[in-house]
Amino acid sequence: NAGVMQNPRHLVRRRGQEARLRCSPMKGHSHVYWYRQLPEEGLKFMVYLQKENIIDESGMPKERFSAEFPKEGPSILRIQQVVRGDSAAYFCASSPRDGNSPLHFGNGTRLTVT
Amino acid sequence: QKEVEQDPGPLSVPEGAIVSLNCTYSNSAFQYFMWYRQYSRKGPELLMYTYSSGNKEDGRFTAQVDKSSKYISLFIRDSQPSDSATYLCAMERVRGSQGNLIFGKGTKLSVKP
Numbered sequence: 001n002a003g004v005m006q007n008p009r010h011l012v013r014r015r016g017q018e019a020r021l022r023c024s025p026m027k028g029h030s031h032v033y034w035y036r037q038l039p040e041e042g043l044k045f046m047v048y049l050q051k052e053n054i055i056d057e058s059g060m061p062k063e064r065f066s067a068e069f070p071k072e073g074p075s076i077l078r079i080q081q082v083v084r085g086d087s088a089a090y091f092c093a094s095s096p097r098d099g100n101s102p103l104h105f106g107n108g109t110r111l112t113v114t
Numbered sequence: 115q116k117e118v119e120q121d122p123g124p125l126s127v128p129e130g131a132i133v134s135l136n137c138t139y140s141n142s143a144f145q146y147f148m149w150y151r152q153y154s155r156k157g158p159e160l161l162m163y164t165y166s167s168g169n170k171e172d173g174r175f176t177a178q179v180d181k182s183s184k185y186i187s188l189f190i191r192d193s194q195p196s197d198s199a200t201y202l203c204a205m206e207r208v209r210g211s212q213g214n215l216i217f218g219k220g221t222k223l224s225v226k227p
Contacts, residue, residue: 004157033213042118042202042217043158056214091157095213102148103213105157 004029004094004106005074012112013082021077021109025094032075033103034067037089049075082113117141120203120218129227133190137203137218140184146206147179149188151199152220158202162188193225 005024013019025032034046048056049069060067064082069075079086089110093103120137127133135149146165150158162177164170164186170177178187190197200220 031213040219042120042219043204043215045214045216048213058214093157093213102160102163103215105150105159107155107157 004092004104006090006092006106006109008109009107010110010112012114014114015083016081019079019082019086019111021079021090021092021111023075023077023092023094023106025075025092026096026104029094029096029104031095031097031101032069033093033095034075034077035091035093035105037091037108039088043091046077079111082111084113087111087113117216118203118205118218121221122219124222124224126224126226127193129193129195129225131193131225133193133197133223133225135188135190135201135203135221135223137186138184139186139205141205142181142184144205147177147186148204148215149175149177150202150204150217151197152202153199161201193223195225195227198224 004026007022030051032049035043036046037043045059047060047067051069052071064080066078089108091105091108093105095101095103118139148163149161151161152158164177164179167179167181174191176189200222202220203218204215
């Protein structure tokens with residue numbers, strides 16, 4: 001039973017480029033969450049999605065960041081015009097349903113902006 | 115005041131020791147409390163989750179919640195070198211949603227053989 005799959009594991013982008021991070025939830029899971037872990041900081045919630053719907057994006061920066069979870073395919077976290085401050089580990093988690101289900105995390109994508 | 119405070123350590127103990135990890139929080143509305151373990155370059159792995167005040171035991175791990183003091187603990191008995199990792203406490207931010215969690219910064223634990 002495959003866990004949460006994230007790719008790429010490492011991503012290097014120059015300032016101003018776009019970064020696309022992908023997440024395939026565990027089989028049977030329809031809820032996806034994105035978190036960001038900055039150096040020396042704890043995990044910070046970014047966004048919660050269900051298929052084709054953004055449920056809670058209270059942790060998303062207002063500009064340059066977007067997320068989607070289409071009916072088919074993985075969830076995508078997109079960062080436009082990256083800046084050095086976007087360098088971080090981005091983790092995706094999934095759960096079968098909200099409320100009483102603990103989150104299962106992937107191993108993250110480490111984004112480095114040069 | 116931060117919503118969740120966690121001593122970052124690092125904490126170094128000899129193999130076999132009892133380890134105590136702690137977090138304090140300020141929001142009395144938090145209902146669910148979790149402990150995650152994170153190995154280097156890996157994602158967080160859920161160890162324990164509790165809802166009410168009191169103790170919950172799972173093998174060598176015991177989670178303790180004291181809502182009156184806004185204080186949670188994780189105890190590890192007979193610690194092993196394989197327990198060396200960063201331990202994150204997490205709490206539910208939005209009632210009814212375990213997905214929108216607020217995490218402590220993590221305590222780095224090293225168990226020496």
